[in-house]
Amino acid sequence: MFELSSPGRSAAQLRATGIAPRDLDAMIPSEHRRDDVLETVDLAERDLVGHVTRLSARQYSVDLGAYPLGSCTMKYNPKMADEVAGLAGLAHVHPAADASLTQGWLELLVTLEERLCAITGMAAATLQPAAGAAGELTGLLLMRAYHSARGDARKRVLIPDSAHGTNPASVTLSGYQVTTVPSTERGLVDLEALAARLGDDVAGIMLTNPNTVGLFEEDIETIAELVHGVGGLLYYDGANLNAILGQARPGDMGFDIVHMNLHKTFATPHGGGGPGAGPVAVGESLVDFLPGPRPVRQNDGYAWATPARSIGRVHGWHGNALVLARALAYIETHGAAGLGEVAEHAVLNANWMRRRLAAILPAAYDRPCMHECVVTATALKDATGVRALDVAKSLLDEGFHAPTVYFPLIVDEALMIEPTETESPETLEALAEALERIVARAHSDPESVHAAPQATPVGRVDEARAARTLVATEDMATRAGLR
Amino acid sequence: MFELSSPGRSAAQLRATGIAPRDLDAMIPSEHRRDDVLETVDLAERDLVGHVTRLSARQYSVDLGAYPLGSCTMKYNPKMADEVAGLAGLAHVHPAADASLTQGWLELLVTLEERLCAITGMAAATLQPAAGAAGELTGLLLMRAYHSARGDARKRVLIPDSAHGTNPASVTLSGYQVTTVPSTERGLVDLEALAARLGDDVAGIMLTNPNTVGLFEEDIETIAELVHGVGGLLYYDGANLNAILGQARPGDMGFDIVHMNLHKTFATPHGGGGPGAGPVAVGESLVDFLPGPRPVRQNDGYAWATPARSIGRVHGWHGNALVLARALAYIETHGAAGLGEVAEHAVLNANWMRRRLAAILPAAYDRPCMHECVVTATALKDATGVRALDVAKSLLDEGFHAPTVYFPLIVDEALMIEPTETESPETLEALAEALERIVARAHSDPESVHAAPQATPVGRVDEARAARTLVATEDMATRAGLR
């Protein structure tokens, strides 16, 4: 927007207040006063609109087409939920207003908590964490508080080698150490290796189930037994909860702590990378440690209460409230049966895609997957030199977003495809055909695949240069002579 | 959307009503009942969103950039006005509800009428006409009623040869005959020719002022005298009112009837070709003939009243009410001084552009213009074979909308450029430079200009084929073997 800026221009129209103006000098003593004008940017409203609208035209989104970004669950985001979030009675409420003035919000939060507990099979939940990673850290601090309260100073948390990066990062921040558990050739937790790593210094294990290669950890009961056996707790990373909605519940699998990514499972829009919401649900034995204050039913109404042994606040206020409201609207619209159908179709779509692509991009693990499948371009690379990244970039030219690439780390040349349940069979077929075209071109004209994308607003971006010479603001650009 | 349709799919979610279902047969006798299912289209909500969002990405708009479409006044449409139109208290009001239940709307309409009269210098106005052309016909019927009431059966309406096509079309529909008045070489009404065409069978004259070549009819006082002299009335086509807001008023120039295009002058969004609103304001002698019912102040409130000799209704209800509300919001935001500045900058921008382009695309009339300028590509065509249409198409490739071309008809190879006041000097300069590039290319590589546009969602469209083999619906496409 800075390229459109011209001093003296302004879009702002402030209301008439009728309050007599005062001189800044009379209010702020000179030692605190700015002695210059803070220059931001000077646009007319028309140019602001033009600029931002043109930016939006350079951005792919779920609303424009399929977004099979594995692990991220880029499903359709109902517009209805946006209207919920826009309700003045929800949006215009100050978070510090007394509970007597915010009964609607408290009821909404309590209802959501109940639904999330019913869906996961847990006893209670905190809605404060602002995203999945925040939920992880909150969950790990709950784990720590649980052990500490028993005078049990444990040290390690087990994590499969396929885990998402936030898991180990959260473990470090929780003060525990990461012990990695390898996966078997079947893509599941290696039970023997797990057993070998267990001990009474193990605080717990973090798992996603289905895991990040899209497979259900079929030995989950054994895992739970083993970990519980040494006094450890089971943590469920809910990024993949979409796959089992109404089909199975973490609580019934033996998990003690569960975070959910409402922006994935419950379709709140991702916002270009946030906001999300990462509520954490726990079993009975951990309820007392939950962050506070918590919204609770009380007499005829609702109030705030802080659990006896609460770990404390994990958010500046009550969590990403308007995201929570969207998620509740989604849950209420679907209901029990609807959520079950969501999981069914998420799994159906992923398996169909796995099977459909078998000839060109084989699955890393050739067995029924859940809501996503990880395929590998290793053979393609060996035959043509075309890598997973090239396939991804070529898909952009075909009008699709690319799958997640090079994650999980345990699969070579991984393409992680999560179609989600809201893509139609026709769209899946079109995606498959696009991949077929790309693979065919990889054989016939590999250079053209390396040169992709061509039809996008910009071509392949020089990431190395960005990291080498950091230009993170307009002012750095000016200093670097770019303007 | 039909290409995404699949029977059995549905986005619709109707509310639970609690009313017991009934069989259609029990309600509608067989002779009236459909005996088949009316097939429309079967989409999931996600695919509807994808389709419509992708369509929107194939559409240029004011919000994306400059739209210098002469005569159409494609200025910035304030988002505030959209919120006004979205107010539940305005949007959710049934038009047949009793006046006692719609006092807010009546007050709004009465206030708008007052403002429009103040802005044009007229006595009263009807807000019913839904667009400019509807206003024209309404105005001409007022003219007819006025003369008829005096027992004066006149026959002809004078129209300059530069007039917009709606003017003669409206005259025909009003039962009058068109007499064309030629323009002088200066681009103005030829006074002598006008005088020669006057007579007591002339009901009146329709003029825009500034006229469609963007020039102010400087002899307007004389024209008014002449036409009034034979008992005729002066009709003002308000499409160009933007140029004189707060600077001059049709009423003060001698006009008796004035229509306004609120979608032009008062920046209500054009909606891809509508809705508009075309209120008609009149002088004292015509007030009694205005369409009814009209909103009027009465005692402490507002009521509907129909003028004694009203020509009758010209709209199914009260006019394009939500467009009217947007226009009032625009007027109230700007106020007297703000509207004056609008005209100043509209005229400033147009004259700057005229001057800036003089070397490459000379103005058809080399004198100060008002809010738009008509330039001609005749010399360019003679030199290079590149026509106005080619220049227009090339401008699309440069990221701008094209000017109006081949209108008005009296200018050869016309390009009618109306920058509007909301485009910045920087944008004007960019537009001028784009035109310079195109003209340079016309000389160096005319073929490339003929081949434009290349960067648009589709290239030049085969209009002849569309007219030759009409395919106006999906079903015609199927029949024609296109699907």
Added chain:
Amino acid sequence: MPTYLPHTAEQDAAMLRFLGLEHMEDLFAHLPAAVRLAGGLPIPEGRSELDVLDEMAVLASRNVAAGLTCFAGVGAYDHDIPPVVRALASRSEFVTAYTPYQPEVAQGVLQALFEYQTLVARLSGLPIANASLYDGAAALVEALNLAASTTGRHGVLISRGVHPHWRAAARTFAAGTGHQFEEAPLVGGVTVWPTGGRDDLAAVVVGYPNYWGFLEDLAAARALADASGALLVVAGDPVAAAVVRSAGSWDADVFVGEGQAFGTALSFGGPYLGMFAVREELVRRLPGRIVGETVDVAGRRAFVTTLRAREQDIRRERATSNVCTNQTLMAVTAAIQLGWLGTAGLREMALRCATGAHELAERVAQVPGVRLASAAPFVREFALHLGRPAGPVLAAMARRGILGGVAARGLEPPGSGGGERDDVLIVTVTERHRDRDLDAYVEALRAAVAS
């Protein structure tokens, strides 16, 4: 004073300098002094957007009707508009575009209009629809002009079952076109047509269902048109069309309708959507714009406005119509809403409207003094005789939170007993009404007629 101008003071000065001028008023120096406005416009000074928005909200709050449960209809229907339709139809690419004069950058609007035309054609049962007219009344006016130009005649026989505002508008414009109107009376809620043909008629016009909610005998109307060599113009309800026979299946020549029901709010009557469809032979006389499919230079599917030679900007005083700006955004909205409804949703919605209407009709018939105005079949609205003036009844119902319908005159032929009775109420039910809303209606009506 707030404006949307991007010019800085320095830029103003520089631009004036470029033009050899000093002051803004120099731009207007060539205007005759006598017409220059002195002292500025006599209107209030500007306020900020947010202040004006507040003022408008105050006005809006004075519209009591907005808060009532709406049983009023007669061409303006309180249907649900789902959030997704609102979100899509308000995309600024549609809202802030103009008429697709440059098809290469207007495929979005053009394709949406093509889809709209397809849907209107299917709803009407006629093969060709245009890209919209101002509203249902305007569509009727254009239909009469089309009929007159096709037949070379001026006579119009119009049922009193056609919306009185549409009839009024048609009469207004007839002052210019010279059409001669004659109204066919109603008996028992449906039109009584003259027997035998007439040689002066350009058009026979009938509502289906009619203004009062009742289904007309279109076979009789068609027979009259045939006997007279006139066109049959059906003013239809496009929602009812999902469950009743289409205009086309009755062999209508022209279908006109009000399309507001599809995604456009009540809006105090506008902007609405004039739907217009015709038999294939009439296409060269079609008023307004029509979008056609074609290809671009590279052979890709493309859309463009076509048969432009009919239009005012080309044919001028001999154009089929003077319409230029139409109601594109409402047409695009209707296509989106119909896309949301789908085949099953549209039918279900019409069915629910009909079910609610029949349920309510049965319940109100129990209210002492109230009776259905006719035994003729109806779909989703019906006329009642209240046995007392409808105005005060509506006022009493409004105090109980209910907009009870539309008071109407002219149901029975003038002179058929008491002239124009003032006790008629037209009641409409939509898919928004729940069982408890019907109960509340009956209660309010009972109280109002008892008081």
Added chain:
Amino acid sequence: MPTYLPHTAEQDAAMLRFLGLEHMEDLFAHLPAAVRLAGGLPIPEGRSELDVLDEMAVLASRNVAAGLTCFAGVGAYDHDIPPVVRALASRSEFVTAYTPYQPEVAQGVLQALFEYQTLVARLSGLPIANASLYDGAAALVEALNLAASTTGRHGVLISRGVHPHWRAAARTFAAGTGHQFEEAPLVGGVTVWPTGGRDDLAAVVVGYPNYWGFLEDLAAARALADASGALLVVAGDPVAAAVVRSAGSWDADVFVGEGQAFGTALSFGGPYLGMFAVREELVRRLPGRIVGETVDVAGRRAFVTTLRAREQDIRRERATSNVCTNQTLMAVTAAIQLGWLGTAGLREMALRCATGAHELAERVAQVPGVRLASAAPFVREFALHLGRPAGPVLAAMARRGILGGVAARGLEPPGSGGGERDDVLIVTVTERHRDRDLDAYVEALRAAVAS
């Protein structure tokens, strides 16, 4: 049961067939029977979107606070959000995109974040900002982690003038990181810092203005940090920054702030916007994402997330932070809102907030029993001593339509006379408040404290 699934029954069957399966449950056949949920989820059955929207509207109507004139602040501000900002920030391309992992199709979000980073850098007076964190509290938590990793120490000296919720969150996470907290007390509304350096401190943390509204002596805080070899973390109000000295000008190492004020509604506390800026030397320890400018293969300007080696997906347990999803949409919104305000508008808005606050402070000081809690300078909020518990006063004011502020404890050091007094009210004024709102405030307060 409504869902958003596009699959028809036939397609379901065909897809299952393709997989060699018969029933949907076959897809889950490999799950251990014991973990398969029998009998469905124990939650209510689904309702239509419109029914749910109604239910949510009922809940919303129970939030009385939404209708009050809001004088509450402390990090959550009731600023105007102009329609244009709402319209732009809600464009679905921004709303429904994910993290820009594929920069070639994410230039929209990336450039908007680049612009956001620029604006945060300018507001903070520090050269480098990240692309957002969850909220102000989260930004503080990350700042402490950064300080600890930079200094290799764990001590945190934090002013009691920092938002108590932020302090609480920092303490919660310290259970994992092992940071040692010490709070510096307030006297007269501003922090009293210990004299002399300390060798255990990673960070000195101060609010500017502080939670109570008062402007702190940042020179003293900086001196302490310097003497201790600690980082100075300033928790600043980015609106006040338009009129007071920037964190950078006080030589802060890290700026953290809550950015909700720029275009995000009160939203009951979230989603908000954690702003984070640092000195250039600290960039490799920055938490979260940062967007950098670069070029594409054709040399065109392009943007991309950069310095990714710091992040969790690459560095895993040794990442600078675990943050992944952040608050991009709020950051984009803030950039748009700041674009709307512009240089002059931002300054004017801050000035109006300050003017209103000073006006109100003078007026309430006339109310018997009420006095300003400190003579320290303030910008747009200030603490009052009411001479009686604040809770009941707020309740009484609410009945008069006014959310009178935030009742707060801990203004004076514990044990400094009566422990934590309960008569403190923090009052905030924004540019939305008109003269008559201030009058209404004073009247409501007068009545409340008199009763």
